[in-house]
Amino acid sequence: MKITTKIFTVTLMSFVFALASCSKDGEDGDIGPQGEIGETGPQGEQGVKGDKGDQGDPGTANVMYSDWLDQDFSYLDGARNKSMKVDESRLTRDFLNNGGIVLAFYRSSSNTVYQLPLVYDFASFAVRRSFIAIHFLDRGEIRFNADSLDDTDLSDYELTGSSIGEPQYRYVMIPGGINISGRSEQPNYKKMSYDEIVAYFDLEY
Numbered sequence: 001m002k003i004t005t006k007i008f009t010v011t012l013m014s015f016v017f018a019l020a021s022c023s024k025d026g027e028d029g030d031i032g033p034q035g036e037i038g039e040t041g042p043q044g045e046q047g048v049k050g051d052k053g054d055q056g057d058p059g060t061a062n063v064m065y066s067d068w069l070d071q072d073f074s075y076l077d078g079a080r081n082k083s084m085k086v087d088e089s090r091l092t093r094d095f096l097n098n099g100g101i102v103l104a105f106y107r108s109s110s111n112t113v114y115q116l117p118l119v120y121d122f123a124s125f126a127v128r129r130s131f132i133a134i135h136f137l138d139r140g141e142i143r144f145n146a147d148s149l150d151d152t153d154l155s156d157y158e159l160t161g162s163s164i165g166e167p168q169y170r171y172v173m174i175p176g177g178i179n180i181s182g183r184s185e186q187p188n189y190k191k192m193s194y195d196e197i198v199a200y201f202d203l204e205y
Helices: 003-027 094-098 156-160 195-201
Strands: 081-087 101-107 113-115 118-121 126-135 140-148 167-173
Touching: 094 126, 101 126, 101 140, 113 195, 126 167, 140 156, 167 195
Parallel strands: none
Antiparallel strands: 081 140, 101 113, 101 167, 118 126, 126 140
C-alpha cells in the first residue's frame, strides 16, 4: 500500500513538472494562414450639398475710369488753344510699358458722347478736341485739349455749345494683357462707341 502511494505521487509530480516545462520553454509554432478578406461594406450616404460660393470678380476688375469731369481750361487758356489737366497717379510707367491703353471721351452740352479725338468742321468754325496721356518721373497726367483749326479764335459757342448743359470729359484706363472671360479676341477699342465700351467692360455709365 505504501509502495503504490509513492509510485502514484512520483508519477503525478513528474507530469506537473513536464507540463510546466512545456509552457515556459517550448518554441512558438508557425503562424497559421491568413484568413479570407471580408466582403466590402455598403457605400455610405452622400453628404449634404454645400452652399454656393460667392461669384468671383469679373475679368474687367482691373479696368480704371474717372468720373465725368467738368470742362475747365484753366491750365492753358489761349485764344486758339485750350487745355485741361488732370493728375492721375495710376498712370505709371509700368502701365504704359506693359501695353496699357487710355481712352478718353467728350460729352457735349447736348449729352452726346464721343470718343476722342474729335473734329468739328463746319462752315462757320472748325475745332479739334483731343487728349494726351503723359507720364513724368513723379506723376501721370491726362490733358484734354481744344484747338482751333481755321486760324480763328475759339468762341464760347465752339467751347460750350448750347446752354443745355456743360461739356464734360472722362477717361478709361485698360491694363495691357487684360483677359475678358469668354472673349476669344480683343477688339479695337478706339473704334468702339462709348456705349460699346461701357457694355464691354461693364462700367458705370
